[in-house]
Amino acid sequence: MEMIQSHKTRYPLPSILFLLHMLSLHLPSLAYTVPDKYFISCGSDTNSTASGRTFIGDLTSGNSGSFTFTRQSSPVKDSNKSTATPPLYQTARIFRERSSYEFVISSAGTYLVRLHFFSFSYSANLSTALFDVLASEISLVGNFSVPHGSNSPVIKEFFINITVGKFPIYFMPQGSSFAFVNAIELFLAPENFIPSPAPLVSPAGSDGNYEGILSKALLTIHRINVGGSTLSPENDTLWRYWVPDDSFLYSPDTAKNISFLSSKPNYQGGVTEYIAPDLVYQTAKEMNINSRRPSNNFNITWSFNVSKNAMHFVRVHFCDYVSASPGVLLRFNLYIYSNFSRQIYPYDTTSQLAAPFYVDFVVDSDDSGIMRISIGPRQDSGDQTAFLNGLEIMEIMGGLGKVARTSDPKNKNTSVFVVVGSVLGGLVLICILAVVLCLGRRCRKPKAMETLDWSPVPVHRGGSTDSRLQVPEGAMFGSLTPNLNLGLRISFAEIQFATNNFDIKKKIGKGGFGTVFRGTLSNGTEVAVKRSEPGSHQGLPEFQTEIIVLSKIRHRHLVSLIGYCDENSEMILVYEFMEKGTLRDHLYDSALPSLPWKQRLEICIGAANGLHYLHRGSSGGFIHRDVKSTNVLLDENYVAKVADFGLSRLSGPPDQTHVSTVVKGTFGYLDPDYFKTQQLTEKSDVYSFGVVLLEVLCARPAINTLLPLEQVNLAEWAMFCKKKGMLEQIVDASIRSEINLNCLRKFVDTAERCLEEYGVDRPNMGDVVWDLEYALQLQQTAMPREPHEDSTTDASAMLALPNIQHLPSLSMSMERDDMPMLREDLSNAPAIEVFSQLRIDDAR
Structure with missing residues (x-):
């Protein structure tokens, strides 16, 4: 893989290091041609054509002994034979016992394996199948079934290193069920398509190198055409699917699409269209710097669902159409999670514009199941933009052999070199000696130089930096016993x-x-x-x-x-024990009866009281940092209680404006001010609570990627509807007839104030409690409407609220960290004293 080096680093022997760089690239062979085997149409007696490939029916003579079946299996055909179903998915082979396809492999290397599944009906419905798939003792698919009624095939794609000989793929039914497959692809990928080692990245930062990727199987999780449209196999050199990136963006307004469809990528250095097709490199997302964002102190961030606590192979694609000229190439940073950054500088790979290159990593996911990848400008480069063309994420699955990690804390950018031929052996030896000399000199550099670019771009606004408390995110509590009760x-x-x-x-x-x-x-x-x-x-x-x-x-x-x-x-x-479960359970995605509006108000007031106590219960207090509807629990009497304090942080003394800390929380609830500045305050909880208020009103998730793009983010959509006088579009239809209009105005106004862009403009939780209690009074007493209160809509707009479709939540949790030592004991503060409206300093 390409190792991106800092342009500031000056090495001796430039000609030798250039050869070293070329030898260290993990690039496919220019001589690669797409193989014509194996493409199998399972259970078919005829051949099928799909996206330029000819799939051979496994019942035809085209097999010629290149693959065989073991044990008993049966071909089946779709009894409906719908003309809308491609021929490839009108047949299948079913297995009633452990059985396999066994392929003859004549060339060792990395193979691309695709398994196609499409459920249709014959004497039984294929959607009832439950089975596992194994290959080379690796579990490729476990407890697998194809959803009933799916109109699209399910395609599982793997990269597996295979040696010469016989290669079996086993299909193993579970219990009395059966297994099936509609089509199989198995063909040799370009040489060195997947590297053996790659830099290892954990949520805490760099962790040396990960060795032995080729001893594992890789399962494709995400393949993203950043800034472009969906690419089907017809558009790809290796028949891959690429999907747009828009639904993965955290803040869509930070990025803009750019395209250069009239200019073909300038492939060089061994990179070919087999790494990614032209259309991936011809489109990109670039930072959206405009009049609303006069500063370049922000990043573009994507968030991806991945397997929890698992290793993932990540390939990031770039093609510089953005730089002004070959002599002035753009430099920017790539971030993975919050604690790892890598400088991206095309000059380290090529001196040409529009020349594709890519960078590989192995990323260790945490228990959140979310991987965040960002790009942003470097403060020392003078450049104000950044771009990204494509991204691939593959889960590293069970191994074929022992895999080791290597760590070199003195040099996080140490490359692993591969001898590519006996003819170049002498050059390799010279190059390795040169690297040793360079490393010896680099190890004597001050540590400050080693970690210059290893933290995200800090962003500060005037007036808030004088009293910052720097809290090290990596500081652990130490042993449990000294600190715990x-x-x-x-x-x-x-x-x-x-x-x-x-x-x-x-x-x-x-x-x-x-x-x-x-x-x-x-x-x-x-x-x-x-x-x-x-x-x-x-x-x-x-x-x-x-x-x-x-x-x-x-x-x-x-x-x-x-x-x-x-x-x-x-x-x-x-x-x-909280008998009634989470607030979210009672709002949507549940068979539980809908909560009446008055009860929802009381729950909101209770949760707000809990947060206010958390913030102001004693000098300093705590910031929850993960306020959301799933962390508001209800007891048997529907009394609300805030839960899950694993992300909580000390908020500091009264004169402390904020705590500087790595961003944690849950997408959809995350304070944008905190996200941009990494400066955490109690107002970050206020923002999250504002989103909860909208959930209570609208009975829909904070983030729902199944909705149209403008409606995905609840906070943004609700505020848009309010400003346009379309509040009726967001209110939960089940409570529309219960809400007093004046109460609704006060409630929405409270939520809107909580959702102000900057924390200083938001109320504190004490004010939120007061406002919600006033909204409850308005609900209970039909008070006359005041002219100045008419901030949302008029009475006529509330007479006929349409039914709103509520779709499943796709909320995503981000990574978690620790908290510094607590300094004060709050257990002796009586709740009634703390929360008496007559005794709160800032009560109205």
């Missing part, structure tokens, strides 16, 4: 008794931290038991933070911690 410790045996040894029947949920069980302690107390995966250290900071925060605060509207267990590497938290 030992009076809350519960034995593992007691928890086993409470949950009937974690009986699956007592399971009530599963989250990023672990599985939640309902239990009953020996004293009869009903509890919720949250257990992390046994032996796993994922979530340790959140575990410690939750215990420390909840052992020091008590309030009617904050979930109480009953105890915890840390025996034998266990991480278990025991809470009071």
Whole structure:
């Protein structure tokens, strides 16, 4: 792979290092031609053509012994034979027992394997199949079934390193079910298409190199044509699908599409159209710098769902059509998560404009299941823009052999070189000696130079930098015992008794931290038991933070911690049991009855009271940092209690304006001011609570990518509707007849103030409590309308609210971190004293 080096670094022996750079590139062979095998139409006695490929029917003579079946299998045909279904998906081969296709491999290398599944009806429906697929002892597909009624095939794509000989793909039915497949592709990819090593990136930053990628199978998760449209196999040299990036953007207004369709990419240095097609390199997203954004201090960020706590191979594609001239090439930063950055400088790879290049990484995901990738300007380059053309993310699956990590803390950019031929052996030796000399000199550089570009671009506004508290995100609590409340410790045996040894029947949920069980302690107390995966250290900071925060605060509207267990590497938290579950469950995506409007108001007031206590319960207080509808729980009387304090941070003394910290939270609820500046304040919670208020009013998720683009983000869509006088488009139809108009105005006005772009313009939670209580009074008493209150819509607009379609939530959680040592004990602050309206300093 290309290793992007800083342009400031000056090396001796430039001609030797140029040869070294060329030898270290993981590029496909220019002599590659697309193979004509294997393309199999399963269960068919005729050949099928699809996207320029000819799929050979496995019942025809075209097989010629190049692949065989093992054990019993049967061909089946679609009984409907719809003309809308491509011929390739009108036949299939089914397996009633463990069976395989066995292919003869004559050339070793990385192979691209695609399995096509499409459910149709014959004597049985293929959607009822449940099975696994294995290849070379790697589980490719597990507990797999094809959704009933799907109009599109399901295609699973893998990259697998295969040696010469026989290569079987096993189909294994589960229980009394069966397995099936409609088509198989298996062909040799370009030489060195996938590298063996690549830089390893974790949520905490760089972690050396990851060795042995080729000993694993790669499953394609995302293949993104950034700035472009959907590309089908007809548009791709290796018959790949590419999808647009718009639905993955965190803030769409930060980016703009650019295209250069009339100019063919200038392929060179061994990069060919097989890496990615022309249309990927001819389109891109660039920073949207305009009159509304006079500063270049922002990034473009994409967020991708990935497998939790798994390794992923990430390939990032660039093609510089943006730079003014070959002599003045653009420099910018690529970020993965928040703690890793890499300078992107086309001059390190090519001196030509419009020359495609790519960078590879192995990225270790956290327990959030979200991977964030950003681009942004470098402060020291003078450039004000950045661009991205394409992105591929593949999950690294089970291995064929031992895989090792290597770490070199002295030089995070150390390249791994491959001897590419005996003829070049002498040059390789010379080059390695040159690198050793260079590394020796670089190791003597000051550490400040080594980490110059390893943190995201800081953004500050005037008037807020004088009192910053720098909190190191990597600071851990240390051992559990010195900091935790030992009076809350519960034995593992007691928890086993409470949950009937974690009986699956007592399971009530599963989250990023672990599985939640309902239990009953020996004293009869009903509890919720949250257990992390046994032996796993994922979530340790959140575990410690939750215990420390909840052992020091008590309030009617904050979930109480009953105890915890840390025996034998266990991480278990025991809470009071909340009978009615989450607020979200009662708003949408649930069979539960809809909450009446007055009850929703009371729940909002309760949650706001809890947050206000969290912020102002004592000097300094805490910032929750993950306020959302799933973290508002309801007890048996529908009393709201805020939960999940794993991301909480100290807010500092009263004269402290903010805490500078890495961005954490949940997309859709995340404060844009915090996201841009990395400066966390209690107003960040206020913004998130404003989104919750809109969820309560509209009964839809904060982010819903299934809706039209302008409606995806609830906060943006609701504020747009309010300004346009179209509030009726967002109110939950089930409560439209219950809401008093004056109450609605006050409620929406409160939410709008919470959602102000800058934190200084938002109310504090005490003001929010007061406003919501006033809205409740307006709901309970039909007060006359005041002219100045008419900020949303008129009465006639509320008479006929249309039904709003509520689609499933696709909210996405970002990565988590730890919290600094807490300094004050809040457990002795009486709730009634703290929350008396007569005694709050800033109460109205």
